[in-house]
Amino acid sequence: MKKKEVSERSVLKDRVCIVCGNKFDVKLLENNVIPIQYFFSKDLIKNLTDEDGEYWECEYCSGYFEERVKEYMIKNWGSRCPDYEENCACCKAWKYFDYLFEIDE
Ligand SMILES: [Zn+2]
Ligand SMILES: [Zn+2]
Structure with missing residues (x-):
């Protein structure tokens, strides 16, 4: 068989x-x-x-999705600047990231 x-x-x-x-x-x-x-x-x-x-x-609530986006951000923009500057493209990108995941309380 x-x-x-x-x-x-x-x-x-x-x-x-x-x-x-x-x-x-x-x-x-x-x-x-x-x-x-x-x-x-x-x-x-x-x-x-x-x-x-x-x-x-789910993959969003477990933080998995956020971690993948964070990797993408660092790859494309680098890590966050120490201070936020209005004219900095990197800062703007990270601000949008914060908005997406609502890190700021
Ligand atoms: Zn969920
Ligand atoms: Zn910056």
Whole structure:
């Protein structure tokens, strides 16, 4: 009897991000590894609610997306200037970054 070599990778359907409430499907990597852009914890939900469950954060809320954009910013503009200057293109770019991710309280 021939064994099936390639098994379908699992997809976890309709996981809900605890932070923003968005639903998403998680396509697992080889050996059912959860992709790094999601934050997942079983212990955390137990601590929070004292019930068994799954704690998920989507790629935006987990900070993964922000980290990728930050890398892009540094690659293209360099790191932030020590002081903000109105005429500096780098400062303007970082200001927009802050606006996108609302770092300033
Ligand atoms: Zn989210
Ligand atoms: Zn600057």
